[in-house]
Amino acid sequence: MSTLGPIALDATLWDEPTTGIGLYTRCLADALEAQGVVLDRMGARMSGEHPRGVQKRTAWTLGTLPKVLRESPPPVYHALGNFNLPLRRVPGTAYVLTVHDLVPLDLPDTVSTPYRWQFRLWLARSLTTADRLVCISERTREDLLRRFPQVEPRTVVVPNGVDHVTVPELDAEGEDFLRALTLPKDYVLYAGSLDVRKNVDLVLDAQERLAAQGKPFTLVLAGQGWFGSGKVETRIARLRSEGLDIRALGYQPPSTFYALMRRAALFVFPSRYEGFGLPPLEAMRLGTPTVVSTAGSLPEVCGAAAPAVDPDDAEGLAAVIHRLLGSPGERRALSESGLHQAAKFTWARTAELTRAAYDAALRHRR
Known part of the structure; x- marks a missing residue:
């Protein structure tokens, strides 16, 4: 790689374990460092070389970060949060931005109004300053170019990895928790937030x-x-009172989360839109048969290894769930094909393609 100093990496979500971008940040950083890239982690609450402390992420990125970059300009600054580049260029520094999805623009009712406007305005500005735009799927790239065709020459696709997922080792407390749930052998799992977009x-x-x-x-x-989840939470409570066996467990630490995923007979993820869709790929990585929707990037990422239903087809989803729960042989076949599909997505490959984006940004710095 042709850079001459540490890469400045946006770490503003590093210490936020419940976010997908936080997971992306840590996995990408580990993979880059394994390939010899030196990083300066900027803007985490407590971690890294330049923690922001009590400052809010937005205030730190707009106010403090430009001063830090000007003091010792890095060859590259890589923002990871969809839109959050500094508003002005720092001389001598190339800007790279990862775009995960355009949900606030394409599904505006699934986010708050203030966040939608922040996303819209800040993204428009970041697109004018970025030297390279990293999209995590072809679908995200298509969505970006549909609205902003002028950025096509600066846009590349760099898929996520999934090999951060390993067979979980539960401690005694985790084992006790799962045992206390008294789950049947063949339960169905949904994992993710409960917001409207996820289509629970x-x-x-x-x-x-x-x-x-x-x-x-x-x-x-x-x-x-998450935003807008109150309606589905109310419905869950009503269905439970009517006798349906629904176990709403809330957020779980990774070891428990992946243990639940690995032990499930079936993982279902009928989201209305995903820029990538990591949870179904994580389930595949653990050998759990997976069902997704036909929406967003899910067909692109999961391929033929996961049956897909229209996000409005409840009858179709019911039929697939019933068929698979009654067919251990078909579930075994899906498990094998899912393992093969998930093996294609490694963080080492993500890091290699990201390094290439850094080199391109340096060569074509504007």
Whole structure:
């Protein structure tokens, strides 16, 4: 790699373990360092070389970060949060931005109004200052170019990895927690936040349909509430009061989360849109048969290794769940194909392609 000094890496979500971008930040950093790249982690709450302390992320990025960069300009600054480059260029520093998705623009009702406007305005500015734009899927790249075709020459696709997921080792407390749940052998798992975009309602629709047909199953939900999740949380409470077996566990630490995922008979993820869709790929990595929707990047990432249903097709999802729960042989075949598909996505490859983006940004610095 042609850079002459440490890469300045946006670490503003480093200490936020519940976020997908926080996971992306840490996995990318580990993979880059394994390939000999020296990093300066900038803006984490407590970690890294330039922690922000009590400052809010936005205030630090707009106010403090430019001063830090000017004091000792790095060859590259890489922002990881969709839109969060400094508003002005720092002489001598190339800017790289990772775009995960355009959810606030394409699905505006799934985020708050203040965040939607922050995203819209800040992204527009960042696109004028970025030397390279890293999109995590072809779908995200297509969405970006549909709105901003002028950035096409500066845009590359760098998929995420999934080999951060290993067979979980639970401590005694974790084992006790899972044992206390008294889950049946063949439960269905959804993992992710409960916001509208994730389409948890479709899983609940499918469960209601099957229960009405005398074909009940246990549904486990692992994930925290998010913007707009109140309606689905109210529905979950009502369905439980009516006798459906729904275990809403909230956020779980990684070891427990992956243990739940590995032990599930089936993982379902019918999201209405994903820029990448890491949870189903994580399930595949653990050998868990997976069902996704036909929306967003999910068909691109999961390929033929996961049956896909329309995000509005509750009957179709119910049929797939019932068929797979009754067919261990088909589940084994999906497990094998899922393992093969997940093996294609490594953080080492993500780091290699990201390094190439850094080199290109340096060569074509504007």
